[in-house]
Amino acid sequence: MTDTVQETAVQENADPSQVGVGPPKRALGILSTVALVVAAVVSLFPFYYMVVGSLQSEPNSGVSGAFPNPGNLTLGNFSAIDDRIDLVTALVNSGIFTGGVLLCTLFFGVLVGYALARLQFRGRGIVFAMLLLVQVVPFQLLMIPLYVLIARDYGLSDNYLGMILPFAINSTAVFIFRQYFLQLPAELFDAARIDGAGEIRTLWSIALPLVRPAMLTAVLLTFIGPWNEFLWPFLITKDPAKQPLAVALANYISTVASSVANPFGAILAGAVVLAAPAVALFIAFQRHFVSTDLGSGVKG
Amino acid sequence: MLGRQPIGLLFSAPYVAFLLVVFAIPLGFAVWMSFHDFFFTAPGVAVPHPFVGFDNYRAVLSDPAVLSSFAHVGVFMLINVPLTVILALVLAAALNRAIRGRVFLRVAFYVPYVTASVAVVGVWLYLFNSGGLVNKVLGPLAPDPSWLVNSTWAMPLIALFVTWKQLGFFILLYLAALQNIPKELYESAATDGAGTWRTFWSITVPGVRSATGLVVLLAMITGANLFTEPYLFTGGGGPDGASTSPVLLMYQKGILQGNPDVAAAIGVILTVIVLIIGAVNRWISERGER
Numbered sequence: 001m002t003d004t005v006q007e008t009a010v011q012e013n014a015d016p017s018q019v020g021v022g023p024p025k026r027a028l029g030i031l032s033t034v035a036l037v038v039a040a041v042v043s044l045f046p047f048y049y050m051v052v053g054s055l056q057s058e059p060n061s062g063v064s065g066a067f068p069n070p071g072n073l074t075l076g077n078f079s080a081i082d083d084r085i086d087l088v089t090a091l092v093n094s095g096i097f098t099g100g101v102l103l104c105t106l107f108f109g110v111l112v113g114y115a116l117a118r119l120q121f122r123g124r125g126i127v128f129a130m131l132l133l134v135q136v137v138p139f140q141l142l143m144i145p146l147y148v149l150i151a152r153d154y155g156l157s158d159n160y161l162g163m164i165l166p167f168a169i170n171s172t173a174v175f176i177f178r179q180y181f182l183q184l185p186a187e188l189f190d191a192a193r194i195d196g197a198g199e200i201r202t203l204w205s206i207a208l209p210l211v212r213p214a215m216l217t218a219v220l221l222t223f224i225g226p227w228n229e230f231l232w233p234f235l236i237t238k239d240p241a242k243q244p245l246a247v248a249l250a251n252y253i254s255t256v257a258s259s260v261a262n263p264f265g266a267i268l269a270g271a272v273v274l275a276a277p278a279v280a281l282f283i284a285f286q287r288h289f290v291s292t293d294l295g296s297g298v299k300g
Numbered sequence: 301m302l303g304r305q306p307i308g309l310l311f312s313a314p315y316v317a318f319l320l321v322v323f324a325i326p327l328g329f330a331v332w333m334s335f336h337d338f339f340f341t342a343p344g345v346a347v348p349h350p351f352v353g354f355d356n357y358r359a360v361l362s363d364p365a366v367l368s369s370f371a372h373v374g375v376f377m378l379i380n381v382p383l384t385v386i387l388a389l390v391l392a393a394a395l396n397r398a399i400r401g402r403v404f405l406r407v408a409f410y411v412p413y414v415t416a417s418v419a420v421v422g423v424w425l426y427l428f429n430s431g432g433l434v435n436k437v438l439g440p441l442a443p444d445p446s447w448l449v450n451s452t453w454a455m456p457l458i459a460l461f462v463t464w465k466q467l468g469f470f471i472l473l474y475l476a477a478l479q480n481i482p483k484e485l486y487e488s489a490a491t492d493g494a495g496t497w498r499t500f501w502s503i504t505v506p507g508v509r510s511a512t513g514l515v516v517l518l519a520m521i522t523g524a525n526l527f528t529e530p531y532l533f534t535g536g537g538g539p540d541g542a543s544t545s546p547v548l549l550m551y552q553k554g555i556l557q558g559n560p561d562v563a564a565a566i567g568v569i570l571t572v573i574v575l576i577i578g579a580v581n582r583w584i585s586e587r588g589e590r
Contacts, residue, residue: 028496032394036401039391040408042464046423047411049433053426061432112315121308122301127316134323136578140525140547141571144554144563145326145333152340169318199307228416230528231547235555246418253422253532264426271419282414286407 054268077265090245098226100164113177158239173218180214330564338561356565369544377523379459384519392474410468421532451542458529477511513585
């Protein structure tokens with residue numbers, strides 16, 4: 001994952017002159033452009049169709065329905081889904097769930113990532129081995145014992161803590177922090193130690209400001225996990241007042257009672273509300289997947 | 301004794317505690333549960349959970365619904381894994397050459413990955429229901445009964461959906477791997493007069509070999525975890541159970557029907573299969589490195 005972060009930075013330096021030289025390469029260039037355009041259309045069309053469908057007052061699933069028709073536009077689907085799912089409550093629940101996971105991951109993840117990268121202590125190898133091991137154990141396989149422990153034994157069903165607990169520290173984010181802290185030059189830390197700075201001070205005022213891009217990457221990666229998560233909150237929230245939007249919308253889909261005039265319109269309106277924050281955040285910050293000016297901290 | 305910077309222990313302690321509470325203890329508990337007679341009781345009621353040996357495993361392995369759920373995941377992987385590897389590698393290679401619009405394309409491919417399954421399942425349901433846009437376009441070619449209520453097409457459609465949704469992530473993995481192939485290899489191939497296809501096959505494909513191993517492994521783990529899509533697309537594994545997955549059965553047996561011990565046994569079997577797949581995958585890619 002970390003490699004992907006820097007990949008564009010490297011790409012920008014790629015020599016453009018090697019692309020599209022000579023006739024056979026040109027044919028290949030056209031072919032790959034066609035493939036890329038087709039793939040982009042296939043990737044994006046469902047999103048376009050989601051928005052168009054959410055705005056139709058009369059559902060039109062024909063070919064003409066794929067184009068917005070001014071006579072058939074409405075925001076009624078949004079109020080229809082809001083009548084069935086309290087969108088504000090569901091969004092607040094999603095926000096608390098996601099925010100809790102983000103806070104824990106940033107705070108504890110930076111600490112352990114720094115320790116794994118920069119500190120010599122007994123047991124470091126074991127902690128790192130555990131970090132790699134948990135990536136292999138798929139979460140769903142733990143769902144039954146976790147359900148028994150968290151919902152039954154600890155009584156944390158319909159509770160934000162119970163929702164957050166299994167995701168509290170994202171191991172992928174820990175791994176990213178470690179990789180970024182590793183990339184910092186050793187001289188930086190030697191100098192800080194010679195100057196008498198303690199580890200907490202070194203971490204807070206020297207290392208942390210240099211790994212801001214990692215923080216942003218970790219936030220973006222961690223955000224989509226709990227925001228999009230369905231299975232776990234679905235298992236432990238039965239009270240609609242505590243359900244995140246993904247769960248509330250899924251329950252609406254699976255019980256798609258035709259009690260609204262345009263059930264698909266309502267589903268798509270809910271889908272737009274659920275998809276928009278993650279997509280917007282990703283598009284807004286996508287350039288931060290790119291720049292990693294780590295070298296600037298050492299030179300000079 | 302504790303190393304040069306023992307404060308590292310303090311920094312790691314919350315994470316270690318988290319791993320114990322969320323991974324190690326539940327993992328051990330799952331194994332324990334699968335060998336005992338375990339059922340839900342009111343909180344605080346002490347009831348014996350006698351050891352039953354392999355009874356739960358016997359129940360699981362003699363249940364045709366469980367066996368067919370594993371077969372469904374097999375069908376899923378047969379479609380999803382090769383499609384993912386080929387599409388992700390071809391698109392990453394094309395994207396790597398592209399000069400213009402690269403940022404837009406990356407975003408376009410990645411957007412399905414960052415979106416909640418629940419949200420995009422909603423659109424796919426609208427697209428693929430019997431009166432949906434896809435069937436209107438296909439006309440008489442549309443399957444009857446329609447995709448998700450057709451026991452032949454339900455699982456392949458789910459596999460197609462997951463391929464579509466995850467593709468952007470795998471394209472990024474391949475893009476990173478492509479960056480690590482030394483440019484000199486391509487230059488010497490060009491000097492030797494190797495054609496595009498030859499270059500792709502002899503330099504690009506072996507050059508991203510370890511990434512391919514990772515893509516295959518992650519795609520298979522996704523398959524083993526399949527739950528949300530069959531649950532939402534087919535109302536819990538229909539038609540006639542043709543799209544059930546092991547995790548869906550774990551939910552139904554463990555939580556809806558109150559047999560967490562049987563569900564835990566399914567989970568253990570699934571974990572063992574995933575670990576074997578991981579080991580084989582590693583063995584193959586390490587052999588290839590030599």
